[in-house]
Every structure is written in structure tokens, then in C-alpha cells.
Amino acid sequence: MPNAESGFFAWVWFFVQTYGPMFLRGAGTTLLIALTGTLAGFLIGLGVGVVRTIPCRREDGALRWALLRAVRGILAVYIEVFRSTPMIVQAMVIYYGCAQLFGLNLPQLLAGFAIVSINTGAYLSEIMRGGIQSVDPGQREAAAAIGLTHGQTMRSVVLPQAIRNTLPALGNEFVVNIKDTSVLNVISVSELFFVSKSAAGTYFKYFEVFFITSVIYFVMTFACTRLLRLLEKKMDGPENYTIHGSQTVPEGELKLKGGDAR
Amino acid sequence: MSESAQTILSVRHLSKSFGDHRVLRDVDFDVRAGEVVCIIGASGSGKSTLLRCMNRLETPDGGAVEYRGETVGAPGFDLARYRTRVGMVFQQFNLFANMNVLQNCVVGQMKALHRSRAESEQNAMRFLERVGMKAFIHAKPRQLSGGQKQRVAIARALAMDPEVLLFDEPTSALDPEMVGEVLDVMRRLAASGLTMLVVTHEMAFARDVSDRVVFMDEGVIVEQGAPEQLFTHPAQPRTREFLRRVL
Numbered sequence: 187m188p189n190a191e192s193g194f195f196a197w198v199w200f201f202v203q204t205y206g207p208m209f210l211r212g213a214g215t216t217l218l219i220a221l222t223g224t225l226a227g228f229l230i231g232l233g234v235g236v237v238r239t240i241p242c243r244r245e246d247g248a249l250r251w252a253l254l255r256a257v258r259g260i261l262a263v264y265i266e267v268f269r270s271t272p273m274i275v276q277a278m279v280i281y282y283g284c285a286q287l288f289g290l291n292l293p294q295l296l297a298g299f300a301i302v303s304i305n306t307g308a309y310l311s312e313i314m315r316g317g318i319q320s321v322d323p324g325q326r327e328a329a330a331a332i333g334l335t336h337g338q339t340m341r342s343v344v345l346p347q348a349i350r351n352t353l354p355a356l357g358n359e360f361v362v363n364i365k366d367t368s369v370l371n372v373i374s375v376s377e378l379f380f381v382s383k384s385a386a387g388t389y390f391k392y393f394e395v396f397f398i399t400s401v402i403y404f405v406m407t408f409a410c411t412r413l414l415r416l417l418e419k420k421m422d423g424p425e426n427y428t429i430h431g432s433q434t435v436p437e438g439e440l441k442l443k444g445g446d447a448r
Numbered sequence: 449m450s451e452s453a454q455t456i457l458s459v460r461h462l463s464k465s466f467g468d469h470r471v472l473r474d475v476d477f478d479v480r481a482g483e484v485v486c487i488i489g490a491s492g493s494g495k496s497t498l499l500r501c502m503n504r505l506e507t508p509d510g511g512a513v514e515y516r517g518e519t520v521g522a523p524g525f526d527l528a529r530y531r532t533r534v535g536m537v538f539q540q541f542n543l544f545a546n547m548n549v550l551q552n553c554v555v556g557q558m559k560a561l562h563r564s565r566a567e568s569e570q571n572a573m574r575f576l577e578r579v580g581m582k583a584f585i586h587a588k589p590r591q592l593s594g595g596q597k598q599r600v601a602i603a604r605a606l607a608m609d610p611e612v613l614l615f616d617e618p619t620s621a622l623d624p625e626m627v628g629e630v631l632d633v634m635r636r637l638a639a640s641g642l643t644m645l646v647v648t649h650e651m652a653f654a655r656d657v658s659d660r661v662v663f664m665d666e667g668v669i670v671e672q673g674a675p676e677q678l679f680t681h682p683a684q685p686r687t688r689e690f691l692r693r694v695l
């Protein structure tokens with residue numbers, strides 16, 4: 187073990203050796219909560235976005251109209267509240283609120299997952315609504331004009347395009363969550379920040395430990411950003427397409443460069 | 449066109465306003481089976497709005513559209529089914545951007561007509577061949593030229609086996625060299641007996657292909673009649689004025 191005279195890197199090396207597995211487990215927890223929380227938040231956002239874009243006219247039935255208006259009101263409150271308060275405060279309120287009001291002692295990991303999901307859902311709800319509304323209205327009209335219902339139009343035409351358009355925002359939210367899960371240390375979720383704080387506290391070596399921590403955070407966010415960009419490229423499909431049976435050789439397949447066609 | 453042919457669509461005293469702007473006023477006409485009707489008129493005269501009211505992309509303020517005697521949009525009217533019977537081709541093509549050419553022509557058949565995938569694809573291929581786009585089934589819309597997109601859009605509409613097709617300026621968004629390929633397809637459709645209602649600025653097409661031409665101005669039908677009569681002996685001064693400008 188290094189002593190008081192040991193240099194910065196000696197201590198860093200010491201922590202890497204002795205606490206390496208703990209750091210990795212902390213990083214794993216961070217990634218797990220960020221990933222599952224973002225995915226759950228995406229599903230929440232998608233659901234809320236869909237509900238908020240259901241065509242709603244009073245003529246189509248007063249009961250349906252009233253119900254939809256009420257649900258939308260509640261959703262609007264949810265979005266506003268969770269976007270206007272810090273996640274660190276939401277974590278405290280939800281975790282200790284559940285304990286006090288319902289006598290519910292949530293496991294830390296589950297509580298962390300729930301908080302990130304609900305928080306991310308609020309942000310992505312707005313983004314998904316924007317994504318749905320930004321799909322060219324002509325797409326909906328064309329779908330309606332061949333007899334698709336609103337639900338069919340959403341599933342087959344609008345949502346695939348809306349999701350594609352919001353994918354960058356979704357990836358961004360994931361990267362933000364990798365960093366922001368650090369606030370969950372206030373309810374003792376053993377993610378990377380919490381693990382680092384314990385290790386540093388034991389030796390009073392905050393700079394050394396959090397230097398390692400920041401490197402790990404950086405590697406995680408950087409790698410995820412790159413990976414997501416690759417995924418986006420892949421989702422756009424190949425730029426080339428295959429001509430099915432050319433005119434001269436009916437069985438032949440001809441590769442064309444897509445960008446050339448106007 | 450025999451006088452006894454069945455009336456498929458009737459527009460009855462249709463009116464529509466956007467705010468204070470009365471875009472359609474008491475528009476009244478019929479489309480009979482097998483007829484090709486062209487609607488001509490200056491920009492802003494309400495032609496698109498009329499077509500959009502006919503397949504209920506817009507809700508009329510007054511009057512009605514009747515399909516085989518049923519009032520479109522009445523309580524209990526099956527709008528989705530009606531739209532499978534009365535198809536529409538848009539100026540901006542509106543191909544589904546997330547689907548390839550074949551999927552564009554299959555999705556409506558499967559979802560709205562509940563056909564099997566195999567049957568839908570077979571049917572789609574038949575119409576894609578008719579519009580000369582069979583080779584492009586794997587292409588995405590953004591990889592196609594305007595003329596190709598519009599031909600796929602026509603195949604998509606045809607694949608539903610509609611009774612009537614409504615065309616809203618199908619060639620207006622095209623580069624000049626691509627207008628011909630789309631008009632050719634439409635000529636062949638007209639010759640095959642399909643009932644068509646075509647809003648167009650292509651006067652040669654209206655004159656050569658249609659059974660009847662409807663001239664609209666400021667939201668009213670000013671005059672309608674056989675093409676040779678309307679183009680050579682227009683009865684109304686407004687029609688004469690319009691034709692003098694565009695011919």
C-alpha cells in the first residue's frame with residue numbers, strides 16, 4: 187500500500203488494483219440502470235406521445251372526448267413536474283415517499299431504475315410528440331386514402347418514421363443517463379459514483395479515485411455515443427438497392443447506387 | 449359514355465370555407481362508372497379542396513358527397529372501406545418513406561382489405577409491372593425520381609382494386625421530362641375503363657383523354673361538358689378567359 191509520501195500515480199495504481207472489480211461492478215450497475223431506464227423511459231414517452239396525438243374531436247363522442255382530455259391533463263402534469271425538478275430531488279421524494287407513505291422499502295436497484303425511467307419518460311414524451319407531429323402530414327393522408335385506420339397508420343407509417351427521427355435524441359438521453367445516474371448515490375444505489383465515494387472516503391484520496399471514475403465515465407459515454415451513431419447509420423439501410431430482374435436479364439440482379447436517382 | 453352508366457359518386461351542393469374564405473360554393477356534379485372527368489381551373493379555385501372533401505381528408509361545411517347513394521361521413525358510414533373503393537393519387541406522391549416500393553403497394557391490401565401477404569404481393573407486382581416499376585420493388589422512395597415515385601403511387605392506389613381514382617395534379621411536382629411517363633400510365637388506365645377524376649393543368653391530357661371537362665373558378669363550377677365542346681366553344685366568358693391564358 188502506498189504511504190503519505192507516495193505520488194499521485196502510485197495511489198491511482200493502488201486503487202485500480204485493489205478496487206478494480208468494484209469499479210467495474212459500479213460501472214456495470216450504472217450502465218444497467220441507464221440502459222433499462224432509457225428503454226423504459228422510451229416506452230413511456232412513446233405511449234404518452236401516442237395518446238397526446240390521438241385525434242380528438244368533440245363530434246366523435248363526448249365521453250371519449252372527455253376521457254381523452256382528462257388523461258391528457260394528467261400526462262401534461264406528469265411531464266411538467268418531472269421536467270421542472272432535479273432528478274436528485276425526485277430520487278429522494280420517490281424513495282423515501284414510498285417508504286413513509288406505503289411502507290414500501292424498494293430495493294435500491296429497482297428504485298434507481300424506476301426513478302430514471304419516470305424521469306426519462308417525461309423528457310422523451312415531449313420529444314416523441316414532436317417526432318410524431320414532424321412526420322409529413324402527407325404520409326398520414328396517403329395512409330388514410332388507402333383505407334388505413336388511425337391506429338394502423340400510426341403503427342405502420344407514422345411511428346416507424348417518428349422513432350427513426352427521434353433516435354438521435356434517444357441516444358442522447360441514454361448518454362445523459364449514464365452520467366446522471368450518479369445522483370442515485372443519495373439513495374445508496376451502488377452505481378459508479380457511490381462505489382467511488384466509498385473507496386475514496388476510506389483513504390481520504392478523493393482526487394485519485396475520482397480521476398479514475400471520470401476516466402470510466404468518459405469511456406462509457408464516448409463508446410456509447412459512437413455505437414449509437416453506427417446504429418443510426420445501419421437503420422437507414424443500405425444506400426444501394428437491387429434491381430429485381432433487369433430488362434435484358436430477367437433473372438439478373440443489378441446493384442444501383444441510390445443517391446444517383448433524383 | 450352511355451347515359452345509362454351508373455352514378456358512382458355524386459357531389460351535392462358541397463360548400464367548404466377556411467375561416468372567412470369560401471373555397472367551395474354549392475358544387476354539384478356526378479361521376480359515372482367508366483367516366484374520365486378532368487377538373488381544370490386557375491390556382492386557388494378550390495380543385496384540391498373538392499377532391500379532398502370527396503375522400504374526406506377535409507370535412508365539408510355543407511352539402512354532401514354520395515357514394516352509390518350512401519352519404520359519405522353519415523353516422524355508421526364505413527369511411528375506411530369507402531376509401532379502399534375511392535383511391536387518391538397526390539401531387540406530392542406521399543409514398544410511405546419507411547417502406548420500399550413493394551411494401552408501399554402491399555400494406556393497404558393486407559391491413560385494409562385483409563388479403564394474405566402472398567396475394568397482396570402478387571397483386572402489387574401485377575400493377576407495378578403495369579406502371580413499369582416492377583424492377584424497383586426493393587428501392588426506397590428517396591432513391592426514386594419524381595416520375596418513378598408517382599408511378600409507384602398509382603400502382604399503390606390500383607392495388608386496392610378501387611372503383612374510382614382521384615388524381616390531384618399528379619404531374620405538377622414533376623420535372624418536365626418526367627411528365628410524359630406518368631401521363632402515359634394515366635392514358636392507359638383511362639383506356640382500360642377505370643373511372644377517373646383528374647385535377648390537372650395538362651390541357652392536352654384533358655382534351656384528349658377525358659369524357660367530360662369541368663371548369664372551376666373561385667369555388668364554383670362555371671361550366672362542364674365534352675372536351676371538344678368546352679375547349680372549342682366555351683359558353684362562359686370566364687372559361688374563355690381562362691383557356692385563352694393557358695392554351
Ligand SMILES: Nc1ncnc2c1ncn2[C@@H]1O[C@H](COP(=O)(O)OP(=O)(O)OP(=O)(O)O)[C@@H](O)[C@H]1O
Pocket residue numbers: 466471489490491492493494495496497498617
Ligand atoms: N387547410 C387550409 N387552410 C386554409 N386555407 C386553405 C387550406 N387549404 C386550401 N386553402 C385555400 O383554399 C383555396 C383553394 O385551395 P385549393 O388547394 O383547393 O386550390 P386549387 O384549385 O387546388 O389550386 P392549385 O391549382 O394551386 O392546386 C386557396 O386559396 C387556399 O389558400
Ligand SMILES: [Mg+2]
Pocket residue numbers: 495496497616617
Ligand atoms: Mg391543388
